[in-house]
Amino acid sequence: MPVTSVEKDLDQLTITVIADFAAPVTRLWDAYMDPRQLERFWGPPSYPATFFRHDVAVGGRSVYRMTGPAGDEHWGCWEWTHVDAPRAFEVIDWFADESGAPNTGLPSVRANFAFEQTATGSRLTTVSRLDSLVQLEQLVSMGVLEGTREAMSQIDAVLADLAEFAASRAAEAQILSDTQVRVARVVRGTVEQVWRAHNDAELMKRWLLGPDGWTMPVCEIAADVGDSYRYVWEPDGGGEGFGFTGELLESEPPHRAVTSEAMIGMDFPPTRNELTLTPVQGGTLLSLVITYANAEMRDAVLATGMTDGMETSYARLEGLFEANVSV
Structure with a gap:
């Protein structure tokens, strides 16, 4: 499993997830930039994601839906606030309706994704910041940490599938x-x-x-x-x-x-x-x-x-x- 560390900091109101991969940084970066790849691992296996919009630019938005085993639908939206390819990007991630409008009854997260080269491939460090301790605990109680581990366990298979997303493939x-x-x-x-x-x-x-x-x-x-x-x-x-x-x-x-x-x-x-x-x-x-x-x-x-x-x-x-x- 690629996740090597999960830390919850109650003082800083952050959740930090570190994951290591046996793939180059550019390959890992592209997996997040390409909605065809991202939706293969953004949701846990029992809640697969579909991205209907994915604007990789400051001010852009991504709108996605996760569908549960009973057909239940859960929508989310990213607002892109920073892009520094292929080193880092930052988004505000919130629960939403199908139009991308935020659900104000649930916490939003400012998430920073940092990519770096390692001796064996690449490392992704994700820092999610909440606005209050109540929000952080609410997110944890919803099973986000377990869901994140399950979701990221799928990335290795996506990274290994080079042919599926190669520039030589037809439309x-x-x-x-x-x-x-x-x-x-x-x-x-x-x-x-x-x-x-x-x-x-x-x-x-x-x-x-x-x-x-x-x-x-x-x-x-x-x-x-x-x-x-x-x-x-x-x-x-x-x-x-x-x-x-x-x-x-x-x-x-x-x-x-x-x-x-x-x-x-x-x-x-x-x-x-x-x-x-x-x-x-x-x-x-x-x-x-x-x-x-x-x-x-x-x-x-x-x-x-x-x-x-x-x-x-x-x-x-x-x-x-x-x-x-x-x-």
Whole structure:
């Protein structure tokens, strides 16, 4: 078990957990940066976690749900207050509802995660600070210490699974809920490059084409929050095309953008698309959480081969990076 020490300091109102791993610091760091990996160990085995949002930037938020054996759901939220890759990050962690709004009846925790290299791999020291002795004891009585030990005992298996999260893997879709899907891929490029690739119309026309045989004659970018965008694709040589339109709802360059999306000429409810870019070993983790109106719409879109088309586009983008195209 990786946890080597757990100390409760009643004077400082802290709980300190030290864990050692036979893996490099960058590998351990990435496990916390990537929601696909983090949700494999953030909750104990009987309360697995699902992350619906994970913004690795100061001011960002992460929203997660832990589901118990009886189907009971427990929500939490992080507010990111400090990021110093790959050495440390700090978050305020609170119990929440599914929107991320805090449950004020339960204690919030200011948690500092410090990563360091050791002779045999890496060490993670987590210091959780409470506001009062009552809060600290309340947290302990809820079984947090035991849950933390159980949760962190799962990290070794995640760290050993190098192939599952390698930059060479294609884009994959993961169903998060009845209405939400996360498409994730490590793109071999910097966060700044990948952000610009999503916000430069001429560049987008060169890579965001899906399968071969299509062109993108219309690419109208939404530059500011509240602006509308419009994308249209047509087959080479002419023929019937298709397109999407929507609004830029949130923008935090170069890490996060949220848009609505509706298919032009179709009477389907719009989706909400949350794009997050996170630097990881091997490039940039691109995570796109799509929220549909219902499960039927979700399944219908996935059945079109959407993920395969996205993979073709991302591979084409990497080709531009490798060819030293100015991005």
